[in-house]
Amino acid sequence: MAGVTISVLLLLCGYVASEPARFDGHKVLQIVPHSLQELQQVLALHDLYDLDMWRHPRKGNHSMDVYVEPEKLEPVLGALKTIGAHVKVWIDDLQRLIDEEKSSNKRSFQLPYTSQGRNPGFNHEAYHRYSSIVQYLRDVVTATQSMSTVNASITTMGYSSEGREINVIKVFRGDGVSRPSIFIDGGIHAREWIAPATVLYFINQLVYGDEFDFAPQLLDKFDWYFAPLLNPDGYEYSHTTYRLWRKNRVEQGRNCYGTDLNRNFGYEWNPAVGGSTNVCSDVYSGSQPFSEKESQAVETFILNNRQNMMAYLTYHSYGQMWLYPWGYTSALPADWQDLDAAAKVGTSALSQLYGTNYVVGSSTNVLYSAAGGSDDWAKGGAGVKYSYTIELRDTGAHGFVLPVNQILPNNRESWRGLAEFALSLNTNRGFHRG
Missing domain, CATH: 3.40.630.10 (Zn peptidases)
Structure with missing residues (x-):
């Protein structure tokens, strides 16, 4: 397993690093399933590869945005090709966007x-x-x-x-x-x-x-x-x-943290x-x-x-x-x-x-x-x-x-x-x- 993957997994499990996690070469794919069957097959990949679904489609022929780490990219793309869903790289380097956000935010505090x-x-x-x-x-x-x-x-x-x-x-x-x-x-x-x-x-x-x-x-x-x-x-x-953290930070055991608060209302x-x-x-x-x-x-x-x-x-x-x-x-x-x-x-x-x-x-x-x-x-x-x-x-x-x-x-x-x-x-x- 690649070193970047280990560091990201440690962060997801709640370990605090001295430096923020980096996302060099991490991509967001835009995927368009052509049918309900293809949609279900793509959603199965989400569970198989533990993918982060940024935007979820409501039915076939609507795009979904999926964040993929570099070491998962080849098998995910291969599986999508087998399924037949249309796919393109939407964000090529997530770290570049994060770096731009950080530097521009810092400048914003310094400028009128x-x-x-x-x-x-x-x-x-x-x-x-x-x-x-x-x-x-x-x-x-x-x-x-x-x-x-x-x-x-x-x-x-x-x-x-x-x-x-x-x-x-x-x-x-x-x-x-x-x-x-x-x-x-x-x-x-x-x-x-x-x-x-x-x-x-x-x-x-x-x-x-x-x-x-x-x-x-x-x-x-x-x-x-x-x-x-x-x-x-x-x-x-x-x-x-970890810039992409979604949940709260309550300790769950199994070295995992957080509950999605917007799934927790009664x-x-x-x-x-x-x-x-x-x-x-x-x-x-x-x-x-x-x-x-x-x-x-x-x-x-x-x-x-x-x-x-x-x-x-x-x-x-x-x-x-x-x-x-x-x-x-x-x-x-x-x-x-x-x-x-x-x-x-x-x-x-x-x-x-x-x-x-x-x-x-x-x-x-x-x-x-x-x-x-x-x-x-x-x-x-x-x-x-x-x-x-x-x-x-x-x-x-x-x-x-x-x-x-x-x-x-x-x-x-x-x-x-x-x-x-x-x-x-x-x-x-x-x-x-x-």
């Missing part, structure tokens, strides 16, 4: 930047570490103490398996009026760095004012809850040790549907529903605050999709037309800035089946009507390693989409809990 929200103390054109994110939330609360039109408060809704705070910040008018609420989170998957960056930008726009002047209307209509980083342990590990939880009972798998669903401290924290907070909660949005990457339940089945919620219409308001507004196209639909029918997702639970378990998973940029040549120069355009279009989505919701109709 446009705050796009008039908060000069925080750079929204870079990827931040956990401690910086925590400090930013505290600084926002301090800043609002001298503002007359907006207030903010922080709640630690739980702790990670390694003891880090999981914070939620409430942004609201502070005039004593109780309004319908919207809950937004990011960073449930560690390697999806653009998600926390997007949620932090939303907070900034709402508190400090935005170029589109949406903030006053949004504060008049809703109270807002933001949890920018639900998986702080995994997020830090992806920065320091509505129709089923590891056989898009998850796994293998503790070493990237999509390990946990020993039982809500087995993890991080998912428990979300459950408790939302159940305690759901009385007036109208919408739940969880931000991920990648693929440019605005998805609604269900993830555990291809069946649709009874009110799917309401969910679909509201989502299309958001994607239409989003596309007006840069022409970025998002696909709208249910998770299973647009992406793939996966039980235990937070949006399924928010709707089916907590009764939050408008529940969504939003997959951010891109669909191009970067996958999870989105370049720093795309952070701001991604955030600007996402803010516009969120704002117009929220303003389209008819709060006078009640919540019609789903």
Whole structure:
């Protein structure tokens, strides 16, 4: 077995190296099965070679993105040739993308930047570490103490398996009026760095004012809850040790670490549907529903605050999709037309800035089946009507390693989409809990 493979396996099993894992010559293949039978054969390779499925196809003739280490490349390509699926190398050298991301992120902190929200103390054109994110939330609360039109408060809704705070910040008018609420989170998957960056930008726009002047209307209509980083342990590990880490960092035994938090929520939880009972798998669903401290924290907070909660949005990457339940089945919620219409308001507004196209639909029918997702639970378990998973940029040549120069355009279009989505919701109709 090649040396690079041993080092990567050690990192996957939880051993901490002095230097981050490298991905020289590691590739991402784009595979198009031509039939359902070919799709099933390709998916069997995923299990046989323990491949990392970056993007999963929902049926034949749709592409899938699969990360392959160098020593697996020849046998995987040979098997794909035998199957007859169309394949091309999509990312030729993953380390090159990671190096570019690292160097451009470092430069971003050194160069002047446009705050796009008039908060000069925080750079929204870079990827931040956990401690910086925590400090930013505290600084926002301090800043609002001298503002007359907006207030903010922080709640630690739980702790990670390694003891880090999981914070939620409430942004609201502070005039004593109780309004319908919207809950937004990011960073449930560690390697999806653009998600926390997007949620932090939303907070900034709402508190400090935005170029589109949406903030006053949004504060008049809703109270807002933001949890920018639900998986702080995994997020830090992806920065320091293994850039592609997905799960949390709870020790599982067998020298394996982590649970996929987005397979761990307790509505129709089923590891056989898009998850796994293998503790070493990237999509390990946990020993039982809500087995993890991080998912428990979300459950408790939302159940305690759901009385007036109208919408739940969880931000991920990648693929440019605005998805609604269900993830555990291809069946649709009874009110799917309401969910679909509201989502299309958001994607239409989003596309007006840069022409970025998002696909709208249910998770299973647009992406793939996966039980235990937070949006399924928010709707089916907590009764939050408008529940969504939003997959951010891109669909191009970067996958999870989105370049720093795309952070701001991604955030600007996402803010516009969120704002117009929220303003389209008819709060006078009640919540019609789903």
